[in-house]
Structures are given as structure tokens and as C-alpha cells.
Amino acid sequence: MMHFNENRLGLYLLIAISLQLCVSSRAQEPITGQINDYINSQGGDWRNIDNALSVIPDENYADQPYVVIAKNGDWVCVLTTGPGSESRKGQHMVASVSSDQGKSWSHLINIEESDAPPSSWGIPYVTPYGRIYVFYTFNGDKIESYPNGEPLQHNTELGWYCFKYSNDNGHTWSDRHRIPMRKTTLDYINPWNGDVQLFWGVSKPFSHKGSMYFSFTKLAIHPQDMGEGFLYRSDNINTERNVTKLHWELLPEGNTGISYTALGITQEEHNIVPLSNGNLYCSFRTTEGYPANSYSYDNGRTWTTPVYITYSDGSVLKNPRACPRVFKASNGKYLIWYHNNNIKGYKGHRNPVWISGGIEKEGKILWSQPEVLLYGPQELRGMSYPDLIEENGNYWISETQKSIARLHAIDKNLLERIWKQGTTRKLTRKGLILEESDISGQLNLDSPGLPDLKNGSFTIELLMNINKLKPGQTIFDNTDFQGNGVKIETTPERTVKLILKEGDYQASLDTDPGLVVKGENHIVFIVDGQANLLTSLVNGKLCDGGRYRLQGWSWFDENIVDVSTSENLIIMADFDGSVRKLRIYNRYLTTSEAISNYYFEIH
Numbered sequence: 001m002m003h004f005n006e007n008r009l010g011l012y013l014l015i016a017i018s019l020q021l022c023v024s025s026r027a028q029e030p031i032t033g034q035i036n037d038y039i040n041s042q043g044g045d046w047r048n049i050d051n052a053l054s055v056i057p058d059e060n061y062a063d064q065p066y067v068v069i070a071k072n073g074d075w076v077c078v079l080t081t082g083p084g085s086e087s088r089k090g091q092h093m094v095a096s097v098s099s100d101q102g103k104s105w106s107h108l109i110n111i112e113e114s115d116a117p118p119s120s121w122g123i124p125y126v127t128p129y130g131r132i133y134v135f136y137t138f139n140g141d142k143i144e145s146y147p148n149g150e151p152l153q154h155n156t157e158l159g160w161y162c163f164k165y166s167n168d169n170g171h172t173w174s175d176r177h178r179i180p181m182r183k184t185t186l187d188y189i190n191p192w193n194g195d196v197q198l199f200w201g202v203s204k205p206f207s208h209k210g211s212m213y214f215s216f217t218k219l220a221i222h223p224q225d226m227g228e229g230f231l232y233r234s235d236n237i238n239t240e241r242n243v244t245k246l247h248w249e250l251l252p253e254g255n256t257g258i259s260y261t262a263l264g265i266t267q268e269e270h271n272i273v274p275l276s277n278g279n280l281y282c283s284f285r286t287t288e289g290y291p292a293n294s295y296s297y298d299n300g301r302t303w304t305t306p307v308y309i310t311y312s313d314g315s316v317l318k319n320p321r322a323c324p325r326v327f328k329a330s331n332g333k334y335l336i337w338y339h340n341n342n343i344k345g346y347k348g349h350r351n352p353v354w355i356s357g358g359i360e361k362e363g364k365i366l367w368s369q370p371e372v373l374l375y376g377p378q379e380l381r382g383m384s385y386p387d388l389i390e391e392n393g394n395y396w397i398s399e400t401q402k403s404i405a406r407l408h409a410i411d412k413n414l415l416e417r418i419w420k421q422g423t424t425r426k427l428t429r430k431g432l433i434l435e436e437s438d439i440s441g442q443l444n445l446d447s448p449g450l451p452d453l454k455n456g457s458f459t460i461e462l463l464m465n466i467n468k469l470k471p472g473q474t475i476f477d478n479t480d481f482q483g484n485g486v487k488i489e490t491t492p493e494r495t496v497k498l499i500l501k502e503g504d505y506q507a508s509l510d511t512d513p514g515l516v517v518k519g520e521n522h523i524v525f526i527v528d529g530q531a532n533l534l535t536s537l538v539n540g541k542l543c544d545g546g547r548y549r550l551q552g553w554s555w556f557d558e559n560i561v562d563v564s565t566s567e568n569l570i571i572m573a574d575f576d577g578s579v580r581k582l583r584i585y586n587r588y589l590t591t592s593e594a595i596s597n598y599y600f601e602i603h
Contacts, residue, residue, distance in 0.1 A: 045530040045531070046408070046409060046410070046411055047372060047373065047374055047375055047530070047531065048374075048375060048376070048530065048531070049374055049375070049376045049380075049383065049399075049406060049408070050376070051408075052406035052407060052408050053102055053103060053396070053406075053407045053408055053409045054098075054102055054103055054104060054105060054406065054407045055404060055405070055406055055407075056077055056079065056096060056105055056398065056405040056406065056407060057096050057105050057106075057107065057108050058079065058081040058094075058108070058404070058405060059081045059082055059083050059090075059094075059108070059114075060081070060082065060083050060084065060085075060403065061080070061081055061082045061083075061084060061085055061086055061088070061091065061402060061403065062079055062080075062081055062400050062401075062402065062403065062404060062405040063079060063080040063081075063086065063120075063121070063385060063400055063402060063405075064078075064079055064080055064121055064122065064123075064202060064385045064387075064400070065077050065078075065079040065385070065387065065398045065399070065400055065405040065407075066078055066079070066122070066123060066124055066204055066387045066398070067102070067124075067387050067389045067396075067398055067407075068124045068125065068126045068132060068204075069126070069389070069391060070097075070126065070130070070132060070169035070170060071126070071129075071130030071169065072169050073099075074097050074098060074099050074169050074170070075097070075098040075099075075101065075102055075389065076095055076096075076097055076124065076132060076166075076169065076170035077095065077096045077097075077098070077105065077398070078093060078094070078095050078111065078122045078123075078124045078134050079093075079094060079095075079096075079122070079400075079405060080092075080093060080094075080119075080120045080121055080122060080136075081094050081108070082114065083114070085402070085403075086154075086156075086402060087118070087120075087153075087154040087155065087156040087157075087223075090114040090115070091114075091118045091119070091120055091156055092110065092111070092112040092113060092114045092116065092118065092119045092120075093110075093111035093112045093119045093120070093122045093134065093136050094108045094109060094110055094111055095108070095109045095111055095134075095166075095170050095173070096108055096109065097109070097169070097170050097171065101391065101396075102389070102396055102407040109170065109171060109172075109173075110173075111134060111136075111164055111173045112136075112138070112164075112176070117138060117139040117140060117142050117159070118138075118139045118155060118156045118159075119136050119137070119138045119139075119162070120136060120137050120138075120156040120157070120200065121136055121137050121156075121157075121200040121201055121202065122134045122135065122136040123135050123136070123201050123202070123203065123204050123205060123214055124204065124205075125204065125205035125206075125212060125214070127212075127237065127238050127239075128207075128238050128239075129238075129239075129241075130167075130169075131165050131166070131167055131241070132165060132166045132169070132170055133163050133164075133165045133205070133237070134163060134164055134165070134173075135161065135162070135163045135179070135201065135205065135214060135232075136161075136162060136163070137156065137157060137158070137159055137160075137161065137162075137199060137200050137201075138159050138160045138161075138162040138176070138178075139155055139156065139158060139159035139160075140159050140160040140162070140178070141159060141160075141196065143155055143158055143159065143192075143196055146191050146222075147191055147192055152222070152223075153223070154222075154223040156200075157198055157199065157200045157219065157222070157223055157224065158196050158197065158198045158199070158222065159196070159197070160178045160179075160181075161178070161179045161181055161199065161216070161232075162176050162177060162178050162179065163176075163177055163179065163243075164176055164177070165243070174243075177243050177244075179232065179248050180248060181197055181199075181250060182250050183197070184218065184228075184230075184254075184255045184256070184257065185220075185255040185256060186198075186218045186219065186220040186226065186227075186228055186257070187218070187220075189220045189226075190219065190220050190221070190222065191222060197218070198218065198219035198220070198222055198223075199216050199217060199218045199219060199230075200216060200217060201214060201215065201216030201217070202216075202269045202271055202323055202325070202385060203215045203216070203269075203270065203271030203272055204387065206272070206273065206274055206328075207238065208274040208280070208299070209278070209299065210235065210238065211233050211234060211235040211237075211238075211299075212233070212234045212237045212238060213231050213232065213233050213272065213274075213280075213300060214231060214232055214272075215229055215230065215231040215270045215271055215272040215282065216229075216230060216231070216232075216270065217229055217230075217267075217268040217269055217270050217284070218230055218257060219268070224266070224268060225265060225266055226265050226266075227259070227266065227267050227268035227270075228256065228257025228258060228259040228267065229257045229258030229259065229267070229270030229272075229282060229284060229294075229303075230250055230251065230252070230257045230258070230270075231250075231251050231252075231270075231272060231300050232248055232249065232250060232251075233248075233249045233251055233299075233300060234246055234247055234248055234249070235247050235249075251299075251300040251301055252296075252300060252301055252302055252303055253301050253302070257270075258270055258282055258284070258294050258303045258306065259306065260292070260305050260306040260307075263286050263288060263292050263306060263307075263308070264286050264287055264288045265287075266285075266286055266287040266321065267284055267285075267286055267292065267306070268284060268285060269284055269285050269323045269324075270282050270283075270284040271283055271284070271323075271325055271326055272300075273326050273327065273328040273334065274328065275295075275360055275363065275365075276332045276360055277360065277363050279295055279296060279297050279363055280295065280296040280299065280300055281293065281294075281295055281326065281334075281365060282294045282295075282296070282303065282306075283309060283324050283325075283326045283336065284306075284324070285319065285321055285322060285323055285324055286321070287321050287344055287345055288308075288342075288344065289318060289319070289320065289341075289342025289343065289344050289348075289550075290308040290309070290316050290317060290318060290319060290342060291308070291309045291317055291319045291324035291336075291338060292306045292307060292308050292309060293306060293307065293308075293309045293365075294306040294307075295363070295364075297363075309324070309336070309367065310367070311356070311366075311367045311368070311369065312359075312366035312367060312368065312422070313541065315541075315544075315546070317336075317338060317340075317356070317367065318338075318339075318340055318341050318342035318544055318545070318550075318551065319338040319339050319340070319341075319342065319348070320339060320341060320342065320343050320344065320345065320346070320347070320348020320349065320350070321344070321345050321346050321348065322338070322339055322346075322348065322350050322382070322384050323337070323384050323385055323386075324336060324337065324338040325337040325338075325385070325386050326358075327388040329388070329390060329395075329415075330390055331419075332360065333357060333358060333359060333360075333419045334357065334358030334359075334360070334365050335355055335356070335357060335358065335388065335415065336355065336356050336358060336367060337353060337354075337355055337373070337386050337397075338353075338354055338355075338356070338370075339351075339352075339353065339354060339382070340354040340370055340544055340551060340552075340553065341545075341550055341551035342545075342550055342551070343550050343551075349382060349551075350381060350382020350383055350384050351375060351376050351378075351380045351381065351382035351383060352372050352373070352374060352375035352376075352382075352531065352533065353372070353373045353374040353375070353382070353383055353386075353399070354370040354371065354372060354373060355370060355371055355373040355415075355418070356368045356369065356370045356371075356418065357415065357418035357419040357421065359419060368418045368419070368421040368422075368592075369418075369421060369537075369540070369541060369542045369591050369592075369595060370418075370542060370544075370591060371414055371417075371418055371590055371591045371592065372528070372531060372533065372535075373397070373410075373414075374397070374399065374408060375531045375533070376401075378532065378555050380401065381401070382401070383399040383400065383401055384399065384400065384401075385399065385400050386398060386399045389407075393412070394409070394412060395409075395410040395412050395415060396408060396409055396410060397410055414590060414592075417590060417592035417593070417596075418591075418592050420592070421591075421592050421595050421596075422595070422599070424592070424595075424596040424599070425596060425599040425600050425603060426596050426600060427596075427597055427600045428585075428589060428593045428596060428597055430585075430587070431459075431585040431586050431587040431589075432583060432584075432585055433448045433449075433584055433585065433586045434448040434582070434583065434584040435581070435582070435583050435584075436571070436579075436581070436582040437580065437581055437582075438578070438579075438580060439571050439572055439578060439579040439580075439582065440572075440578040440579075441572060442570065442571070442572050442573055442574075443570070443571040443572060444568060444569070444570055444571075445568075445569040445570075445571065446567060446568070446569070447478055447564065447566055447567050447568060447569040448569075448584055448586075449564050450478070450486065450563055450564035450584075450586070451529065451564075451586050451587075452529070452561050452562055452564075453527065453529030453532075453556075453560060453561050453562075453563065454529065454558075454561045455529070455530075456529050456530075456586065456587070457526075457527055457528050457529040457530060457586075457587050457588035458527050458529075458584065458585060458586055458587065458588070459524060459525065459526050459527065459583075459584070459585040459587065459588055459589040459594070460476065460486075460488065460498070460524070460525045460527075460582075460583075460584055461522075461523075461524045461581070461582070461583040461584075461585070461589075461594070461597060462475065462476070462488075462521075462522070462523045462524075462579060462581070462582055463520070463521075463522050463523075463579070463580040463581035463582075463601050464520070464521050464522075464523065464577055464578065464579050464580065465519065465520055465521075465577050465578045465579075465580065466516070466517070466518055466519060466520075466521055466576070466577040467518070467576045467577045468518070468576045468577075469490055469494045469516060469517075469518065470490060470576060471490055471491055471492040471494075472489065472490060472491075472492075473489060473490040473573075473574050473575045473576060474487065474488075474489050474570070474572075474573040474574055474575065475488045475489060475490070475496065475571070475572065475573075475575050475579070476488035476569075476570075476571060476582075477569070477570040477571075477573055478563070478564070478565075478566050478568075478569050478570075479501065479565070479566060480565045480566045482565075483501050484501050484502050484503065484562075484563070484565040484566075485500075485501065485563050485564070485565045485566050486498070486499070486500055486563050487499045487501075488525065490575075491510055493510070493513050494513065494514075494516065495510040495511045495512070495513055495515075495516060496510060496511050496516055496523055497509065497510035497511075498510070498525040498527075498534065498536065500527065500534075500556060500560050500563050501560075501563070502559070502560045502561065502562055502563055502565075503559075505557045505559045505560045506560075507534060507554065507556035507557060507560055508534075508554075509525070509534040509535070509536055509553070509554045510536075511523065511536050511538050511543050512538065512543040512544070512545060512546045512548065512549070512552055513546065513548050514546065514548075515538035515539065515541065515543065515546075516538055520580075520602070521538065521539060522537075522538070522539050522540065522597075522598045522601055522602060523536065523537070523538055524536060524537040524589065524594040524597070524598075526588050526589055526594065527556075527588070528588040529588075530588070532555055532556050532557075532558055533553060533554070533555060533556070534553060534554045534555075534556055535552070535553045535591070536552070537591065537594045537595070537598070539598060539602070540594075540595045540598040540599065540602075542591050580601075581601060583597075
């Protein structure tokens with residue numbers, strides 16, 4: 001974990017000095033309705049985490065930076081922080097307030113003191129009358145060892161479920177209150193035989209049919225294993241101001257939570273959103289390389305047997321042991337944050353972040369093909385525990401890398417496109433620098449010149465008729481006599497491969513086995529120079545590795561910059577088939593734009 005150094009300390013001193021006044025008054029005019037203009041005016045790539053709108057203050061460790069909009073319009077962020085790393089001494093709940101839609105933040109406001117027992121994993125909620133609640137795990141019994149006396153390495157995922165509230169938009173907080181938690185099977189098999197309960201929550205509360213709900217994960221094995229999903233329901237918190245009179249119900253009914261042994265022992269970080277048809281939807285992480293989901297048709301009392309989450313075409317989403325966070329937007333559509341690889345356990349990439357859009361149909365969520373949402377340097381372990389903030393038709397995402405939490409303004413066009421996948425059948429022309437049709441033999445062209453990959457990107461789109469997918473056939477060749485440049489060829493695995501080469505550096509990416517078939521195929525290679533990512537699509541599907549590979553995308557070395565080394569472009573040098581369409585763009589196409597082109601051509 002990252003600890004304070006001089007640069008980091010200086011950063012937070014500047015934040016504290018320059019932003020302290022925004023607690024009591026609005027420091028700047030808020031962004032209203034023109035967030036995309038704001039994004040475009042900043043320069044750089046908004047997806048790059050270094051181009052964040054702001055850094056959210058913390059003491060060193062930073063987790064679950066969740067934001068609610070207060071009744072006066074301020075944003076209130078609650079987060080878990082502390083002077084050390086995760087689950088170390090001094091970990092506690094804090095808040096910070098922004099009066100300018102997240103561009104700046106106040107000094108930290110203690111919800112719990114750092115010298116109190118550890119308090120962690122807060123989830124905020126605003127009642128219709130404006131009170132802000134935060135629910136969190138509190139080690140109220142000061143448990144520091146197992147029953148046999150062995151010291152605990154983590155003492156922050158056990159204890160009491162507590163809450164505090166604020167009646168002044170997050171500036172001051174009430175006394176602590178405890179929510180009763182009935183014991184279930186998991187409690188009785190934990191090391192304390194239920195005398196101590198193990199749990200934590202990552203899902204923000206929501207209002208559903210007049211009640212408030214929030215979900216969390218109970219554990220049998222400390223610190224994080226054998227989990228099941230549960231949720232609290234309060235039918236009077238939205239109106240009752242006397243907290244001693246609040247009603248609390250633990251769901252599902254019975255002694256077993258949301259889980260299924262066929263998905264493995266590790267099932268945790270259950271998060272729930274309400275569906276527009278009145279049902280509830282739950283997603284959660286596993287260690288099997290895939291996130292899972294479940295539905296409730298009776299307001300959380302019972303749940304369907306969980307299964308792995310699939311795209312609308314039936315293929316399974318991939319995700320390591322990382323939070324697959326689901327959000328419901330005000331337009332009634334859904335987003336899921338995940339990482340698009342099935343490297344099991346914590347070793348899987350959390351960088352880049354991918355996002356899919358969900359459309360509700362017949363009581364189910366149908367998930368789109370994914371887009372890259374955020375990325376950082378290749379060596380970064382990654383981002384997690386996000387929150388979605390929506391106001392005036394604009395979107396923001398908060399995230400944490402555990403040692404720093406950031407807020408990002410999101411290009412809403414990206415979200416709107418993924419919600420329209422499969423229905424948009426429009427040819428993308430922005431950035432189109434070369435277009436050729438009906439190539440049935442070798443064609444020599446003047447190279448259109450490709451952008452350098454330090455500051456730019458490019459996309460190659462092919463609509464082909466394949467007679468035989470023999471290995472070693474060249475489809476596209478922009479290389480010089482030293483082999484530098486871009487080449488597309490067939491492989492012994494019956495895939496189509498993109499190769500980039502500059503000097504001693506080379507990168508390649510081939511399509512997923514089994515997707516390219518005899519006959520007509522639409523293939524897109526996206527060379528994203530800003531993110532240093534290679535992706536490909538075949539017939540409207542983003543290659544994710546399928547059952548053959550852990551992931552279908554690839555980083556490429558930042559030393560590969562100039563791949564426009566030849567003035568000559570050869571198409572169909574020895575390919576058994578024809579190219580109906582060739583398009584080259586001087587930018588990266590989004591997944592949704594590539595899919596729109598596919599439907600334009602095929603349908």
C-alpha cells in the first residue's frame with residue numbers, strides 16, 4: 001500500500017488550504033447540462049484516471065468513496081480512510097462535501113473518530129425529507145483475536161451493523177446506533193459460533209415500494225470466505241425521524257442467504273438494484289472468474305438460484321475477484337462495472353475498467369457488449385468500489401485504488417451508445433480516412449498514413465467473404481522492408497491476427513478461436529493508442545477470450561509509436577476470398593460504433 005510521502009503530503013495540504021471554504025458555501029458555479037463540453041475543453045483522454053475531475057481527500061487509505069446529493073444540492077462523499085493501509089489501526093468513517101459537483105472537496109469530517117474501534121465500509125442514503133444516513137461495520141466489541149487467542153490480521157469486517165445520520169447535509173453527525181442482526185447458519189459456523197458476526201457491504205441503499213433496502217455479505221470464514229448475501233429492509237425510515245422507532249427486517253427469510261455452492265465457496269460483495277417491473281436484481285463476485293446474479297420476485301424474501309452473468313447473446317461475463325458493481329440510471333437502464341478477464345482470485349486485472357449497459361426486458365437485464373470506461377498505467381493493479389452520480393442528465397464515476405480516490409466526469413455519449421447497441425445501424429464516418437469496396441484480388445494503395453500511437457489511435461474494419469481460412473494468408477500489409485508497420489494475417493488456430501511492429505518492439509492480437517467462419521465475416525481491430533490497448537470484434541461481438549483465453553484484449557508497449565512506416569498498403573496479397581469493405585479510421589472506434597457498423601453492413 002502507498003503511505004504518505006512528501007509529494008502526497010504536499011498535495012493534501014494544498015487541498016486542505018484551498019478547498020476548506022467549500023464546506024459552508026458554494027465555491028464555484030456547478031456544471032449544469034454541459035458536462036461533455038467541459039470534458040472536451042480539458043484536453044487529453046477523459047478515460048485516463050490521471051485526467052480525473054478531482055481527487056477526493058483521505059488520510060492515506062481510501063475505500064468506497066460513495067456520493068449522495070444532499071437536499072441543498074451539495075454532494076456528500078462518505079469513505080473509509082485511515083493513516084495506514086487497509087484494515088490497519090485508525091481506520092474510520094469520514095465524509096467530505098462538495099458544493100461544485102465534485103470539482104473540489106471540503107476537509108474531512110469525522111463520522112467516527114480514528115481512535116474509536118474500527119469503522120468501515122460505509123454506504124450512504126438520503127431520505128425524502130433530506131436526512132443523510134450512513135450504514136457501516138463497527139467493531140463495537142473491540143475484537144482483536146480469534147477465540148483461541150491468535151491475533152487478527154483484519155478486524156474491520158466484523159462486529160455490529162451501525163449507522164449515524166446527518167440533518168445538516170453532511171457537516172455534523174449523530175450518535176451511533178446499532179441495527180439488530182439475527183443469526184443465520186453462517187454465524188453459527190464462524191470461529192466465534194455466532195457470538196461475533198462477520199459481514200460488510202458495498203451496495204448503496206435504495207428506495208423500493210416505499211421501503212429502504214440495502215444489501216451486504218455475511219461470512220462464515222474470516223476474513224473473507226464462505227459468503228452469502230443478505231439485505232435489510234426498513235419500511236418506515238423514509239418518514240420516521242425517531243431512530244429508536246425504526247423497523248428492521250433481515251432478508252431473505254430463513255437461515256440461508258443469496259448463494260449457490262456450484263459457483264464456488266467465495267460469493268461476496270452482493271449489490272442489489274430495483275427493477276422497473278418491481279423485482280430486485282443482485283450481482284456479486286466469485287473466485288471462479290465470473291460474476292453471478294440472482295432475482296427476487298417477492299421484494300427480497302426469496303431469490304432465484306444464482307447463475308453467472310451473461311451478455312444478451314448468452315456468453316458469460318468475465319471478472320476476477322473484484323466488485324462487479326451494478327447501477328440503475330434515472331432513465332430506467334443499467335450499468336455494470338467489471339474487468340473483462342477471468343484470472344481467478346485477486347491477481348486478476350482491475351485495470352482497465354470495462355462497462356456494459358443493461359436493458360430490462362421481460363423482467364431480466366440484457367447486458368450489452370462492453371466498453372473501456374477508465375484505465376491507468378499498465379503496472380497499476382487497478383480501480384474498484386465505484387459509485388455512479390447522476391445530476392442534470394450528466395454522469396460521474398468515483399473509484400479508488402485504495403491509496404487514492406478520484407472522481408471522473410463521464411462522456412454520456414458512451415453510455416447512451418451502449419444502451420442502444422443492436423438497434424443503432426448507422427455507419428460511423430467520423431475519422432474515416434480510407435474506404436475501399438469489392439476487392440477480389442491484390443490491391444496496392446497509397447497508405448493513408450496512420451496516427452502515431454503516443455497521441456492517437458486507429459481502427460481497421462474489414463467485411464470479408466472467406467473461402468478457406470488457411471494459415472499464413474496476408475489480408476492487410478502496411479509494413480516496410482524491415483517488417484515495421486501493421487499487418488493482418490490468418491493463423492494456424494484459424495483466427496485473424498493483427499501485428500504491430502516498430503524496431504525491437506512488437507505486439508499482436510488475434511480474434512477468438514471459433515468466431516471467424518467460412519463465408520461472410522465482419523472484423524474490426526481497434527488500436528487504442530491513448531490507453532495502449534488492442535481489442536477486436538467479430539460479427540458484432542467483442543473478443544473476450546471465450547473459453548480458450550483468460551482475456552481477449554491486450555496491452556501493447558508504449559514504445560510502439562510509429563507504425564505508419566510504408567507508403568504502400570497491400571490488400572489481399574494471398575488471401576482466399578474477397579474483401580467487400582475496408583475502412584481505416586484515424587481514431588479508436590468504441591465497441592458500440594463498431595457494432596453499429598456491423599449492423600449497417602450485415603442487416
